[in-house]
Amino acid sequence: MLPKKALTSSSSLCVKAIRYTTNQDDTDVDEMKRDIANLREEAMRRLDALNVQFHDIENDLLSKKREEERQKFEKFVDAAKEDEPQVIVSPKDAFSNNPFAETEEEILLEQRIIRESEQATSAAPKSTVQLLDNSRWRLMLNIGRETGTWMPKTWGVSGERLLMNLEMEFTPQQLYDREEFLNGLGGAKILHVIHNEATVAPTIQEGGKRIRVRDGGWKVATGEGPMGTSILRFYVDLEEETGHKGSDVTCPAGRIYCTCGYFSMEERNRKGLEGSGMKDLLREQIRDLETQFDSLQAENEMDENLFSWEKVRRAKQMMDMRLEACRLNQQMHDAYVVEPDKALLRLSRDQSVGLTREGGVCRRQKKGMAIEYHILGKFEVAAMENREHSDYRALLP
Numbered sequence: 001m002l003p004k005k006a007l008t009s010s011s012s013l014c015v016k017a018i019r020y021t022t023n024q025d026d027t028d029v030d031e032m033k034r035d036i037a038n039l040r041e042e043a044m045r046r047l048d049a050l051n052v053q054f055h056d057i058e059n060d061l062l063s064k065k066r067e068e069e070r071q072k073f074e075k076f077v078d079a080a081k082e083d084e085p086q087v088i089v090s091p092k093d094a095f096s097n098n099p100f101a102e103t104e105e106e107i108l109l110e111q112r113i114i115r116e117s118e119q120a121t122s123a124a125p126k127s128t129v130q131l132l133d134n135s136r137w138r139l140m141l142n143i144g145r146e147t148g149t150w151m152p153k154t155w156g157v158s159g160e161r162l163l164m165n166l167e168m169e170f171t172p173q174q175l176y177d178r179e180e181f182l183n184g185l186g187g188a189k190i191l192h193v194i195h196n197e198a199t200v201a202p203t204i205q206e207g208g209k210r211i212r213v214r215d216g217g218w219k220v221a222t223g224e225g226p227m228g229t230s231i232l233r234f235y236v237d238l239e240e241e242t243g244h245k246g247s248d249v250t251c252p253a254g255r256i257y258c259t260c261g262y263f264s265m266e267e268r269n270r271k272g273l274e275g276s277g278m279k280d281l282l283r284e285q286i287r288d289l290e291t292q293f294d295s296l297q298a299e300n301e302m303d304e305n306l307f308s309w310e311k312v313r314r315a316k317q318m319m320d321m322r323l324e325a326c327r328l329n330q331q332m333h334d335a336y337v338v339e340p341d342k343a344l345l346r347l348s349r350d351q352s353v354g355l356t357r358e359g360g361v362c363r364r365q366k367k368g369m370a371i372e373y374h375i376l377g378k379f380e381v382a383a384m385e386n387r388e389h390s391d392y393r394a395l396l397p
Contacts, residue, residue, distance in 0.1 A: 131266070135383065136384045136385070137169075138382045138384055139168055139380075141379045142161055144377050145157065146375045150374045151374050155250075156248060161377070164200050166197070189219065190216075192215050193214065193216070193236055205245065219233050220233075220262050229262075231260065232262040234258050238256060255363070256363050257362050257364065260358070260360075261340070261345075263353070268339065282335060286325065293322075293325075300314055344356060355381050362374055
């Protein structure tokens with residue numbers, strides 16, 4: 001919409017134009033041209049002023065964004081210093097690509113913080129999220145169509161499965177490759193794939209083969225699982241698309257993501273959850289409730305009256321007991337989520353960590369501005385002895 005002044009000038013210009021056309025006066029024509037030139041100059045001045053305002057607003061937004069990113073980076077450095085100090089092999093190389101360290105003084109400050117974190121690491125006890133450090137596991141991928149997947153409709157409709165095995169080590173080294181799946185850099189570490197290869201299981205039509213797999217990353221997401229439990233997130237990079245000839249199941253090249261439950265067995269033992277925990281208490285309450293319910297039901301069967309207030313009272317009590325039983329069963333279900341049985345877990349070699357026996361595998365797919373995670377299948381894990389031998393397979397029977 002034009003400013004009021006511009007509208008007034010335009011109206012005046014229209015009146016003058018009519019007068020000029022009627023009288024055919026050369027002097028008035030010159031005056032009209034001057035008015036048009038003045039209007040053009042005024043419009044240009046207004047546009048210049050708006051451009052200046054937009055430029056200032058854009059600079060303010062960029063400054064605020066930069067300040068937010070700097071604050072996030074500082075919080076990460078503080079977390080690494082106070083909560084989860086990590087051993088970093090080369091601080092100079094680690095922070096050489098930091099876009100927020102504009103001066104040499106800032107880089108030196110970051111390196112000093114890391115050195116202090118390294119000193120604190122040797123003296124501090126292991127936290128819950130550090131229990132997987134330096135542990136080695138076998139990962140067994142079971143790729144195939146699962147309920148709810150967003151993979152193409154023709155993918156995996158035959159029901160065939162693609163089985164792959166690899167061995168991995170959860171290193172304590174800080175990961176500086178920003179990955180959205182790990183929710184930022186804080187607590188993210190390098191996942192090393194042993195020999196950087198995976199083995200594809202053979203089928204009747206085709207033998208097994210090996211594929212190249214690059215190292216990935218891992219992180220324990222505390223409190224992000226069901227009922228406030230922790231989950232383990234990790235990923236690896238496949239260098240090539242994998243599948244068997246004639247099969248409609250393939251695992252695409254690129255990054256694949258895995259998620260499973262994570263439980264600290266040391267924390268469970270400290271809290272006395274094993275053997276005499278909440279589940280045992282709930283079982284006892286359910287047994288008592290069943291005994292009372294059976295007693296009331298027997299009394300009703302022995303009562304020969306067609307109608308009596310005692311029968312009504314017992315019926316009301318039995319109804320309340322059914323509701324209480326539903327509540328206790330829900331609590332029992334929640335307790336199994338928070339405190340799963342050991343049979344559902346795969347324990348580390350030192351028995352300090354339990355991972356759920358099965359987990360989910362997915363890949364990331366971009367669709368326009370949106371990002372989707374498509375289910376690829378599931379996986380199982382098993383703890384291994386972490387031999388320091390360069391080729392531990394020679395030691396296997």
